[in-house]
Amino acid sequence: MNKRIAITTLGCKINQFESAAMTQALEQEGYSMVPFSETADVYVVNSCTVTAKTDAESRRLIRRAARMNPQARIVVTGCYAQMAGEKLLELPGVNLILGNSEKKDIVGFLKGIGDQPKAVVTDISKERSGESVPLESFAEHTRAFLQVQNGCDARCAYCIVPYARGASRSVAPEVALDGIAAFAAKGFKEVVLTGIHLGAYGLDLAPATDLLALLAAAEERALVARLRIGSVEPTEVPREMIDFMARSGIVCPHLHLPLQSGSDGVLSRMNRGYTTDLFRSVVEALVKAVPDICIGSDVIAGFPGETDEEFAQALRFIESLPLAYLHVFPFSQRPGTPAAAMTPQVNPKVVKERAEALRVLSERKKSDYAGRFVGRELKVLVQNEEGGRKGLSRNYLSVLVESGEVTVNSEVTVLITGSKGGELVGRLP
Numbered sequence: 001m002n003k004r005i006a007i008t009t010l011g012c013k014i015n016q017f018e019s020a021a022m023t024q025a026l027e028q029e030g031y032s033m034v035p036f037s038e039t040a041d042v043y044v045v046n047s048c049t050v051t052a053k054t055d056a057e058s059r060r061l062i063r064r065a066a067r068m069n070p071q072a073r074i075v076v077t078g079c080y081a082q083m084a085g086e087k088l089l090e091l092p093g094v095n096l097i098l099g100n101s102e103k104k105d106i107v108g109f110l111k112g113i114g115d116q117p118k119a120v121v122t123d124i125s126k127e128r129s130g131e132s133v134p135l136e137s138f139a140e141h142t143r144a145f146l147q148v149q150n151g152c153d154a155r156c157a158y159c160i161v162p163y164a165r166g167a168s169r170s171v172a173p174e175v176a177l178d179g180i181a182a183f184a185a186k187g188f189k190e191v192v193l194t195g196i197h198l199g200a201y202g203l204d205l206a207p208a209t210d211l212l213a214l215l216a217a218a219e220e221r222a223l224v225a226r227l228r229i230g231s232v233e234p235t236e237v238p239r240e241m242i243d244f245m246a247r248s249g250i251v252c253p254h255l256h257l258p259l260q261s262g263s264d265g266v267l268s269r270m271n272r273g274y275t276t277d278l279f280r281s282v283v284e285a286l287v288k289a290v291p292d293i294c295i296g297s298d299v300i301a302g303f304p305g306e307t308d309e310e311f312a313q314a315l316r317f318i319e320s321l322p323l324a325y326l327h328v329f330p331f332s333q334r335p336g337t338p339a340a341a342m343t344p345q346v347n348p349k350v351v352k353e354r355a356e357a358l359r360v361l362s363e364r365k366k367s368d369y370a371g372r373f374v375g376r377e378l379k380v381l382v383q384n385e386e387g388g389r390k391g392l393s394r395n396y397l398s399v400l401v402e403s404g405e406v407t408v409n410s411e412v413t414v415l416i417t418g419s420k421g422g423e424l425v426g427r428l429p
Helices: 013-028 052-068 079-088 103-111 161-165 173-185 211-221 239-247 264-270 276-289 308-320 348-371
Strands: 004-009 042-047 073-078 094-098 118-120 143-147 190-194 226-229 254-256 294-301 325-330 377-384 389-393 398-403 411-420 423-427
Touching: 004 013, 013 042, 013 103, 013 143, 013 190, 042 052, 042 079, 042 103, 052 073, 052 079, 073 079, 073 103, 079 094, 079 118, 079 161, 094 103, 143 173, 173 190, 173 211, 211 226, 211 239, 226 254, 239 276, 264 308, 276 294, 276 308, 294 308, 294 348, 308 348, 325 348, 348 411, 377 398, 377 423, 389 411, 398 411
Parallel strands: 004 042, 042 073, 073 094, 094 118, 143 190, 190 226, 254 294, 294 325, 398 423
Antiparallel strands: 377 389, 377 411, 389 398, 411 423
């Protein structure tokens, strides 16, 4: 078999990390990686199953690969493969289905791939290992994503992820810290800590630890210039973490706190385990301690039973919060979750209208937050030079450096002079 392989990735940063790890393992074995849009001998679809839409996108990519090269082997892995392996085998051209536990051994499975399609998907609910896949570099990125946790023990009513990823399990602290150091040694200026349920980091270890202890150890050892935290539940941001972020020299002033709804009634039906009052108290404490912090949030529009009044209440609540942006998700029925069977389901037209209202609010929040920094200086990590020198500030703002000599992967101080097309612009002072 020839050795041209193409990988495409859907979904979360964990999937991105795992695709990068698969790429590294394949390259070390002598395979040649090519873009998914080109002819390859093997196509790998690292799938997502968070919504019915992502399932459909995975199937579309599988069919596209089969059209590009009917003789190619097609491998499907990721969360959709974990949940619907046998069903995916029915698609034309699919040779191999690998579950989430199996994807780290993709090299071995490819060596044994044959003409007879097969699915290798173990029961991930029994998986207890939190060992991270080793990853030495992150091609074409100036920021590196490091998986320190996997799985989830929560049971939010709308979410299939615990069934696709298994129980919460963490990478040992020394392994995680070595991972940060390894990325820094490769030249990365920023490492992003990721997990399916990052705030649960360390609780499954013996002895138990937590995310704050990991952050503090990274800070004490000065492992990297910039360390960014991924998404953390509002119930998992203790006062001690807020105080730590306020004084930290390496942890970026940016946090993503999933809200999902601004209505207590909807939150209860979602089984989210907190109220809007708790969410507000966390956000306000963060902003008071770290005034320039960028706080983003996830919001679901049209959860089953959401009334006009509940949505209006949610909109007012979100409007009142000092958030910098929203990730808006129209509710999607996900078979196998409690929410899929809840009644009444909201009319799709209404769901679409509510999602649009939330997106409009998000754009206003984003503009208001970014506008605060015009006339001020920000530290910017330069990411590319295509179409101008663009970079990312520590507080997660996209900045175009219009004048001054800068190089990719350098962190420079930029005087913000204005905004252009939703992006801040500036120059070296």
